[in-house]
Amino acid sequence: MKKILIVLPTDSLGGAENYLKMIAFHYKNEDVEIYAFKNNERGRWNDVGEFANMKFISKAHEVTGIIGFVFIMLFKRKKYDYIYTSIIYANSVVGILKTLGIIRSKYFIARESTSIFLRFKGTQLNFYKNIIRLGYRKMDLLICQTEVMKEQFSKHFKNIEKRTLLRVIPNPIDLKNSKTRSGKQLDLKLPDEFVVTAGRLIELKGYDLLIDSFAKLKSEHPNLKLIILGEGDKLEELQEQATMLNILDSVIFSGFVNNVYPYFKKAKICVVSSRIEGFPNVLLQMMSQNTKVVSSLCAGGIEEIPGIYTCKAGDEETLTTAMRLCLNTNTEKNRQVFDDYLDARSVDAFIETINTTLKDRV
Structure with a gap:
């Protein structure tokens, strides 16, 4: 039985979360663990709880949830077959923990959820670029939704493809x-x-x-x-x-x-x-x-x-x-x-x- 880890910021259900929910259902017959840093108590992942082990960590703030997630992973020391993430700071948190050896996996598959170089400027863009530099070192595959997104990554992070597969894979839909x-x-x-x-x-x-x-x-x-x-x-x-x-x-x-x-x-x-x-x-x-x-x-x-x-x-x-x-x-x-x-x-x-x-x- 494959061991699957899915990590997301909150229990919301936007585009990135919907993507991860589709991934979870695909692996419903495997050993699936899902962690969200913040629990907004919206109940939008309740149906996934029928087959997955879910932990929505903090009701206060995503930062406290990240801290809680680090301690959970320190305690578990479990090796996963596949890790899936989608939003930048979830990608980065998991990547940093992999670099430190706190999380182990056969494959870490991250997905970019937005075009940060088109959407953000100034201090906010610099913040995202810095956490990408820190957290995107231990990915096996970074999925870009479009060629435009891939071109932006290749342009701004010229060495990324030396250590990470950077590929365009169009978004799925659960027909x-x-x-x-x-x-x-x-x-x-x-x-x-x-x-x-x-x-x-x-x-x-x-x-x-x-x-x-x-x-x-x-x-x-x-x-x-x-x-x-x-x-x-x-x-x-x-x-x-x-x-x-x-x-x-x-x-x-x-x-x-x-x-x-x-x-x-x-x-x-x-x-x-x-x-x-x-x-x-x-x-x-x-x-x-x-x-x-x-x-x-x-x-x-x-x-x-x-x-x-x-x-x-x-x-x-x-x-x-x-x-x-x-x-x-x-x-x-x-x-x-x-x-x-x-x-x-x-x-x-x-x-x-x-x-x-x-x-x-x-």
Whole structure:
């Protein structure tokens, strides 16, 4: 039986956490341990607890959770077959502990969750660069989501590939899970016609741009609603924006939703409006349910996806144009196009690619 260790910052369920959750389910018949530095008590990993040993360490702060994790690993001194992480400081913590011999593993597979060289500047960027230098020395494989991300790493850390395999492996999607969950009934009665998006309510997601675009389309489609799935510190600001545009009664802020798939399936169109992403996993989820999908070019590789409607990142005018075109076009042919594209991104195919790539390490 393989011994699997998965380490994440919190029990949230953003893109990086969703990726690790898919990995956990892939190994559900193995010996799986999951550690989160902070426990926000949201219960979003409860289903994984049916087969994995989970420890969400601190209710106070991620730093105290990291300290607790170090002591746990010191006590266990267990050797793992595979370690999986995804967010920079989780990658770095595990990497440092491997360097010190506190954690041992056959393979350490880390994944970059965002493009730090595009997203951050100044002191914050220097901080991340320093922890990468400290913690990325003992990785067997560092997964980049796109070629752009890989090129940035190679440029800023010129020696990284001397000690670590740096590879582009596109994000996986759990198609079996998406099909099962899309068929589940919702307690909420959905509007007859609506646009849907999903993600944290932060500036990078571009929901201010989406609300502006929706307001323009509203005059052409008077029955259309906008549903925003997610929670975050921009909620009041976005509500005020919708009020100023006189469309608040048509914009539904649903908060965090455990099952997004029925929303995606029943929407008139699904939209990713982000200014910047590592790669938006939610885009793949939307494609699994709906043939009408719009996305900003917020990450490398999106322009290569067949069938979706794209626009410039951070540009409300081209977003409006893409949404209008998508709404008014018959996209039935996209179902087969999307299915073929997503089949190549299955979790099983993703793990197989990892195992094949790791042979180069031997």
